[in-house]
Amino acid sequence: MLPFKLLQNKTVLITGSNRGIGKVAVEVFAMNGASVWACARKETPEIEYFLNNIAAKYGVNVRKLYFDLTNEIEIRESLKTLVTEKCKIDVLVNNAGIAHGGFLQMTPISKIKEVFEINFFSQLLIIQYVSKLMMKQKSGSIVNMASIVGLDGYPGYTAYGSSKAALIYATKTLARELAPYNVRINAIAPGLTETDMAMQMEGKAKDKMVNDSAMKRLAKPEEIANMALFLASDLSSFVNGQVMRVDGGM
Ligand SMILES: NC(=O)c1ccc[n+]([C@@H]2O[C@H](COP(=O)([O-])OP(=O)(O)OC[C@H]3O[C@@H](n4cnc5c(N)ncnc54)[C@H](OP(=O)(O)O)[C@@H]3O)[C@@H](O)[C@H]2O)c1
Numbered sequence: 126m127l128p129f130k131l132l133q134n135k136t137v138l139i140t141g142s143n144r145g146i147g148k149v150a151v152e153v154f155a156m157n158g159a160s161v162w163a164c165a166r167k168e169t170p171e172i173e174y175f176l177n178n179i180a181a182k183y184g185v186n187v188r189k190l191y192f193d194l195t196n197e198i199e200i201r202e203s204l205k206t207l208v209t210e211k212c213k214i215d216v217l218v219n220n221a222g223i224a225h226g227g228f229l230q231m232t233p234i235s236k237i238k239e240v241f242e243i244n245f246f247s248q249l250l251i252i253q254y255v256s257k258l259m260m261k262q263k264s265g266s267i268v269n270m271a272s273i274v275g276l277d278g279y280p281g282y283t284a285y286g287s288s289k290a291a292l293i294y295a296t297k298t299l300a301r302e303l304a305p306y307n308v309r310i311n312a313i314a315p316g317l318t319e320t321d322m323a324m325q326m327e328g329k330a331k332d333k334m335v336n337d338s339a340m341k342r343l344a345k346p347e348e349i350a351n352m353a354l355f356l357a358s359d360l361s362s363f364v365n366g367q368v369m370r371v372d373g374g375m
Pocket residue numbers: 140141142143144145146147165166167192193194195220221222223224243270271272273314315316317318319320321322323
């Protein structure tokens with residue numbers, strides 16, 4: 126743990142906070158003094174327990190928003206709360222996402238659209254809401270969770286990789302559009318990371334990714350969360366429009 130808190134008096138909104146990288150990031154942010162708007166698909170006793178525990182453990186405010194990223198109305202209804210309450214959001218971490226493996230010829234277009242709905246369109250909608258708040262307050266940092274698959278070609282990952290590549294393009298363009306408002310936006314491109322997502326991956330493809338990495342192992346979720354912390358904090362005050370690979374060297 127760092128000897129000082131990097132996000133004291135800051136508020137972070139993060140999606141996919143119930144498991145995987147997002148859940149670990151919630152704790153890393155809270156540990157660093159941030160209040161958290163934790164977003165998840167649905168309310169469950171497990172997530173309520175986890176978030177209440179985080180609030181008590183680190184003495185920070187943790188509020189919850191529940192919406193499904195395939196449901197535009199739910200997203201809008203939830204995010205309206207931020208606007209009506211004139212909330213100050215310092216950091217947005219667009220973390221939630223789904224993977225999909227399968228050759229293009231065997232993938233229905235409806236599936237590709239679903240992947241884009243979750244990994245790209247919903248992320249843009251959330252950025253629309255939150256960036257407006259950030260532009261008004263003239264400060265903010267947005268972190269989009271992309272993937273090395275959105276940068277490098279991986280056979281069988283056309284849908285997933287294209288959705289992440291689209292998010293990377295949006296990151297680079299929005300970096301130029303938002304900079305005049307003192308809002309930064311960057312992306313993280315994790316390599317294979319020890320979460321449910323990686324566990325669901327087909328064995329050979331998984332082995333290849335691990336072997337491609339100089340460090341020959343999967344990332345730990347906290348190694349990705351720590352990059353999100355860096356990009357969220359003022360330590361990265363001149364980092365904008367970048368895609369930070371966290372892949373053990375590829
Ligand atoms: N793990 C890796 O190897 C890896 C590598 C590169 C990039 N990434 C990226 O890192 C991010 C986090 O991945 P992870 O490894 O933590 O995956 P994970 O363990 O599978 O968690 C995915 C998260 O996204 C949420 N989510 C998925 N679909 C949703 C929907 N329709 N509505 C609301 N929430 C939804 C999940 O909620 P539910 O529990 O409700 O499903 C869950 O919280 C993703 O964007 C992923 O693409 C992961």
